Amino acid sequence: MTTLRNAESYDSIDSTEMRILHALSTTGSLTQVAATLGLSQPAISQRLKRLEQRLAVPLIERQGRGVRLTPAGQILADHGRTVVAEIDAALAAIDDLRGDRGGVLRMAGFPSASATVIPRLMRMLQEQAPQVTFQYREQEPPEAIQLLRDGEVDCALVFQYSESEPLPTLFEFTPLWREEMWLVVPEERSQGMERAALSAFRDDQWIAGCTRCRGHLTRATKRHGFEPEIVQETDNMPASIAMVAAGNSVSMVPGLALAAQPTLPAGARALRLEEPEYRTIGLINVDTANESPAVKLAKRLLGNIDGSTWNLLTERVAR
Secondary structure, eight states: OOOOOOHHHHTSOOHHHHHHHHHHHHHOOHHHHHHHHTOOHHHHHHHHHHHHHHHTSOOEEEETTEEEEOHHHHHHHHHHHHHHHHHHHHHHHHHHHHTSSSOEEEEEEOHHHHTTHHHHHHHHHHHHOTTOEEEEEEOOHHHHHHHHHTTSOSEEEEEEETTSOOOOTTEEEEEEEEEEEEEEEEGGGGTTOSEEOGGGGTTSEEEEOSHHHHHHHHHHHHHTTOOOEEEEEOSOHHHHHHHHHHSSEEEEEEHHHHHHOOSOOTTEEEEEESSOOEEEEEEEEEOOSSOOHHHHHHHHHHHTSOGGGGTOEEOSOOO
């Protein structure tokens, strides 16, 4: 005849109690079980007592200085062996999804970061999360944000100028570093200059970068009373620097681009601006209540990179 059980009995055993009984079956000692599971001995005794009350059957009995399982306790311990193994396997799989031991981190980033920050991040991944597959796509910020919007990447390393439009509410921006902008000029134009004043180059021809960089250049020169005559355009910073060295144009170049190319071609010189211009480098991701393991991993690792290697100023406390 089938015995009907009340609703309370269906949830009368939890995984910790199964672990306790399984451990007792192999050790026979509450002290050793406590040490193995990281619980106090009184807490283990109380849990077993409450379980016995719920099941209305004794589970352990004294044997000399130790304890042994009753037949009912042994039944639970035998089944508990399988239950504990399944739970451990499930937790290991979840760890993989967290990115701590496996999974995929998909990231986009802008070109000058590709030669500086990204290789450092890749080394950290190899050291701290070697089972994580790193997928990277080089894109300027607008295109990187579109990849994020389309769900093709988990996060993107982007830059923002102070005048940039705020991000849509869909996204979260985590600032990492502040990057100084430099002026790269023909060597003969820099004679006697320690720093560059933008206004001193009002009559020069200019090289512009990506859409965001061009917008920033135009706004910066406007503050100094002139509109730049842009004659060349390229997103390729090494190419921009080479063009300066080859002709009479000047270019506003981010610090990371100079860090990636520490030796300038003959004929070009990099100068700090008298009135510094900056942009902020940070990580952007979709703003959700439950942040993905991949994004958490990227934030943790990037937050621990020392940007001073490339003359970047830290924008926040490292994680």
